[in-house]
Amino acid sequence: xxxxxxxSDAQNDxxxxxxxxxxxxxxxxxxxxxxxxxxxxxxxDAVMALFRLHIECAKKVKTIEFCxxxxxxxxxxxxxxxxxxVQHETRGLHEHLxxxxxxYEAANDMSAITESESIEIKxxxxxxxxx
Numbered sequence: 180x181x182x183x184x185x186x187s188d189a190q191n192d193x194x195x196x197x198x199x200x201x202x203x204x205x206x207x208x209x210x211x212x213x214x215x216x217x218x219x220x221x222x223x224d225a226v227m228a229l230f231r232l233h234i235e236c237a238k239k240v241k242t243i244e245f246c247x248x249x250x251x252x253x254x255x256x257x258x259x260x261x262x263x264x265v266q267h268e269t270r271g272l273h274e275h276l277x278x279x280x281x282x283y284e285a286a287n288d289m290s291a292i293t294e295s296e297s298i299e300i301k302x303x304x305x306x307x308x309x310x
Contacts, residue, residue: 202304216286223283230279234272241268 245264249256 216289219283219286223279223286227276227279227283230272230276234269234276237269237272238265241265 242261242265245261246256
């Protein structure tokens with residue numbers, strides 16, 4: 180019954196409607212975060228394995244690019260320079276993979292909020308709103 184009063188107040192009072200929308204936004208952010216963490220826990224290994232393959236493909240492409248440049252000049256590629264070039268060109272991909280691994284580890288270490296904890300959080304939030 181109290182929630183009906185809040186809704187009717189929100190329809191007549193722009194400030195109440197604004198507060199209601201802010202609370203809903205916060206609820207959706209929490210839900211989004213929980214879903215994202217669940218996705219990472221569920222598919223993180225597969226996504227990282229796929230990304231590792233992406234890195235390997237990028238290394239091959241950069242190797243071909245480097246060798247083709249040398250061939251076009253009529254030169255033999257320098258292997259140390261090749262390794263340095265490929266490493267430099269794929270550095271950003273390796274950094275992204277490290278961030279993905281850290282997110283995966285954090286998601287697995289994190290415990291999900293239970294339904295009873297969620298209810299308690301909502302109860303406390305409602306009490307804070309009244310204050």
